[in-house]
Amino acid sequence: MKKITLSTPLLGKEEEKAVIQVMRSGQLAMGEQTQIFEKMFAEFIGTRYAVAVSNGSIALYLALLAVGVKKNDEVITTPFSFIATANAILLTGATPVFVDIDEKTYTINPLLIEEKITPHTKAILPVHLYGLPANMKAITKIARKHGLAVIEDAAQAHGAVIGNKKVGAWGDVGCFSFYATKNMTTGEGGIITTNRKRIADKIKLLRNHGFKTNYEYELFGFNYRMTDIAAAIGIEQLKKLPLFTKSRLRNANTLSKALISMDKINVPYIPAGYTHVFHQYTVRLLAKNKITRAAFIQAMNEKKISTGIFYAVPIHKTKIYKHVAYSLPVAEKVSKEVVSIPVRSSLSLGDIKKIVAAIRSFFASS
Numbered sequence: 632m633k634k635i636t637l638s639t640p641l642l643g644k645e646e647e648k649a650v651i652q653v654m655r656s657g658q659l660a661m662g663e664q665t666q667i668f669e670k671m672f673a674e675f676i677g678t679r680y681a682v683a684v685s686n687g688s689i690a691l692y693l694a695l696l697a698v699g700v701k702k703n704d705e706v707i708t709t710p711f712s713f714i715a716t717a718n719a720i721l722l723t724g725a726t727p728v729f730v731d732i733d734e735k736t737y738t739i740n741p742l743l744i745e746e747k748i749t750p751h752t753k754a755i756l757p758v759h760l761y762g763l764p765a766n767m768k769a770i771t772k773i774a775r776k777h778g779l780a781v782i783e784d785a786a787q788a789h790g791a792v793i794g795n796k797k798v799g800a801w802g803d804v805g806c807f808s809f810y811a812t813k814n815m816t817t818g819e820g821g822i823i824t825t826n827r828k829r830i831a832d833k834i835k836l837l838r839n840h841g842f843k844t845n846y847e848y849e850l851f852g853f854n855y856r857m858t859d860i861a862a863a864i865g866i867e868q869l870k871k872l873p874l875f876t877k878s879r880l881r882n883a884n885t886l887s888k889a890l891i892s893m894d895k896i897n898v899p900y901i902p903a904g905y906t907h908v909f910h911q912y913t914v915r916l917l918a919k920n921k922i923t924r925a926a927f928i929q930a931m932n933e934k935k936i937s938t939g940i941f942y943a944v945p946i947h948k949t950k951i952y953k954h955v956a957y958s959l960p961v962a963e964k965v966s967k968e969v970v971s972i973p974v975r976s977s978l979s980l981g982d983i984k985k986i987v988a989a990i991r992s993f994f995a996s997s
């Protein structure tokens with residue numbers, strides 16, 4: 632029996648053909664394909680500009696630089712994310728200031744942001760975790776009141792929506808990743824969305840050694856470019872993204888309907904008016920119910936169902952950030968209780984039935 636994996640990139644004939652065309656064209660580095668991809672992605676998100684870069688971590692770093700974050704500034708963010716979120720802040724020389732998460736959505740808790748704002752604060756960097764948008768209405772309101780920039784980490788949330796506005800269009804800048812496990816992929820890759828010409832122009836300079844015209848260097852930049860091979864894959868993946876998302880949503884719905892009737896497990900919560908794109912389908916096994924996550928994972932393993940923990944250690948408790956003195960009790964608790972099960976678009980109905988049956992039998996015997 633084959634293992635039901637957590638993520639598998641879905642690449643078809645279309646991507647193969649596109650890559651071969653780029654290889655035969657001779658234009659492998661950033662060129663026309665990248666421009667087409669940027670235009671398509673900006674249209675998809677609903678922003679005026681999109682600038683493609685080498686990966687999602689670099690997208691965050693360049694977005695921070697473009698809004699003016701520098702050494703000794705502070706940037707408010709969540710401790711419950713992939714470490715790249717905080718590392719991008721650190722790379723600019725600024726300090727990440729962590730704000731605890733909301734217990735239901737697992738995204739940054741807007742009610743706790745203002746108490747962490749100081750004269751050094753320059754920006755707020757929320758993460759749309761697992762594909763669920765952070766509370767952007769509340770966050771952008773606070774940012775406006777205090778004159779702060781907002782950078783969205785949308786690395787897990789391609790196409791997620793609040794109301795009728797997609798993530799990546801709410802803040803000053805949105806950052807996406809096309810890493811192999813994300814909802815759409817270019818192998819490695821990233822893109823920055825914005826409505827502001829000044830920011831788009833600055834990021835274009837930063838990603839290409841500050842090069843403007845014939846050997847005039849406007850500013851200190853470096854090489855953060857996307858290749859046209861990656862962009863050609865991205866164009867085909869973006870065309871398929873609506874279908875990928877539809878399958879993820881259908882799978883998540885089927886799982887939630889089956890699991891919600893079982894005690895002792897919390898299914899993902901979706902606030903009214905929000906569209907979750909289910910990069911991960913993450914359940915929570917409440918520690919107070921005395922069901923250990925390790926036992927759950929072992930039981931899934933025995934049935935050949937992959938699981939993942941995102942994230943077992945909140946960022947402020949990792950080695951690099953352990954100087955952070957304050958505690959963030961919700962993130963610390965939730966990180967011990969979450970576990971992600973497969974939701975990828977290529978799951979069959981049979982796969983989902985197996986997953987549900989495995990969980991049901993685990994609870995029946997525990």
Ligand SMILES: *Cc1c(COP(=O)(O)O)cnc(C)c1O
Binds near residue numbers: 688716758809819
């Ligand atoms: C994947 C991811 C990143 C980094 O993207 P890469 O393309 O892997 O560099 C940043 N933030 C979050 C939340 C991510 O999931």
